[in-house]
Amino acid sequence: MEDFAGHDRPTRPSGAGQPRDYREFWPLYVGQHAAPLTRLLHMAGTILGVAALLAALAIGSWWFVLAAPVVSYGLAWSAHFFVERNRPATFAHPLWSLRADFEMCARMLSGRMHREVARVRSAGPPR
Structure with missing residues (x-):
């Protein structure tokens, strides 16, 4: 069972460098999204952000373009x-974070993200 607050997540060792x-x-991203x-x-933020962009195209209002990152990043952050x-x-x-957001959403919608979190946790901290 996952810790709802995600306090038992893998972390990157100090001095390990950047990916x-x-x-x-990806494993670092998963570790930062363990809860x-x-x-x-x-x-929710990703879906609402995409919906705001689609609404901007459909309605022609730039306010939705401005709202997209505010809603999306506001929820995520x-x-x-x-x-x-x-x-x-x-x-x-x-850019990797944006790609990972969409990958995580796809895995969540298909019911595979819990297994991915477990896989990353069992692999231990990235080297």
């Missing part, structure tokens, strides 16, 4: 600061 590619980034509530807030108590991966790797 060199997305394959190395189910964090993942749920990220998925609140999860990092108040649930995980860590720093969002967006700061260091914005």
